[in-house]
Amino acid sequence: MKSKIIVLFWMLSIQLCFSQTLDVGYLNPKLGSTEPYKFIRFGDPSNYFAGFMWNEAENSFGDGDDFSIFTYQNRDITFKTGTGNFIVFPSGGGNVGIGTKTPQSKLQIHGDVMIWGQETINGRGVSRLNWKGHSLVMGTKTGRYAHNVVEFKPGGSSSGELYSGLEFYQAIDENTHEKRIRIASANNLPTFFNGGNVGVGTNNPTAKLDVNGVTKVNSLSIDSSNPSGSVNNFSNRVEFINGGSGAIIFHPGEEDELMFGMHTNGNFYWGTGGNTASTPNYYSMYLDGDTGNLGIKGRLVSKEVKVDVDGWSDFVFEDTYTLPTLEEVEQHIQEKGHLKNIPSAKEVEENGIYLGEMDAKLLQKIEELTLYTIEQEKKIKTLEAKLEKVDELEKKLTQLINEK
8 A cells, every 4th residue: 555655646746747737547446456436535544634535336435436525524625716716517417416416406405505695784784696587486396296385584583573574676777776565574664565556366456456356354444545537536435346236244243234235326225235135125225326315214313404395385375375264174174084185194104205295285284274363363353343342332231221
């Protein structure tokens, strides 16, 4: 073995003197020995530091037919350049593996990866990962059954809570970038989308938030925005688009629902919904969009109600009006059981009343009653005058009788 080392040293010396290329034939496993590997080690048998090895077929040191650089104990292997680059370039299209002897890609790493950038912005460390563009595709290789999940999880610190976030910028030019989207886990750091329309259940959103499906919210606040194209320029609005009808439903978990419903014909429904709601009378309130008629199933409490009517009952006081006699009124009551031109109790129960029309009819009866009262007042005064004359005659008659 000693003679082999002397020969190797002699060959190295000759080669260095006459050429820049060093051909260490000793390391060729096919020369001089039948061993499947040969190596050069630095140190001595009691304490080796590192070495080089050419391996032909011994799997104990590699996969066979490879070249190895190795160290002993806890020593590092360092490749340090000056101002140049460190390049790994497999000329035959091979791959680079870290932690694996069988890499399947240009770079395959078995283990954790840490990127430790040297840049600092606003007191915070910044690390950068750049790619050629336009897209960075991450995922498992074809044929491998594995879900793909990307997690942002701070390591944690005794100094306080740490949040996770994802931010998207728009490059206006090489020096100007605008933050358009942020997704953050911190309560005091808002999440916002300012990069265009957002679609949920659709890949073609036509509004700032376009949801194709059921949306559940605990509270909804609508702020004034005065959107362009708004009907009548309403600032705050709720729209139901592309549907025959729409409804705002309150479902307390019971069988029936409290519903505010709108239809394309302009009708508005307010009440309990359900499959049996087939007529307007089913709802607590019904508004006919064509006629403007409003139906309420229940009591209406209001401080003031204004009713617009066509015509009033002052015609009773006109000279051309024929006031029915009390005998005629009495006869109609005896025959019909109610005043003339006033609906019966049965009619009111079946059809209800029109408030303006009924007020006018009642006023007509009040004005007729007023005329009856005035007429009776005149008759009473006439009778009183006659009674005064009768009293005077009685007094004179009494006086004459007493004088006899």
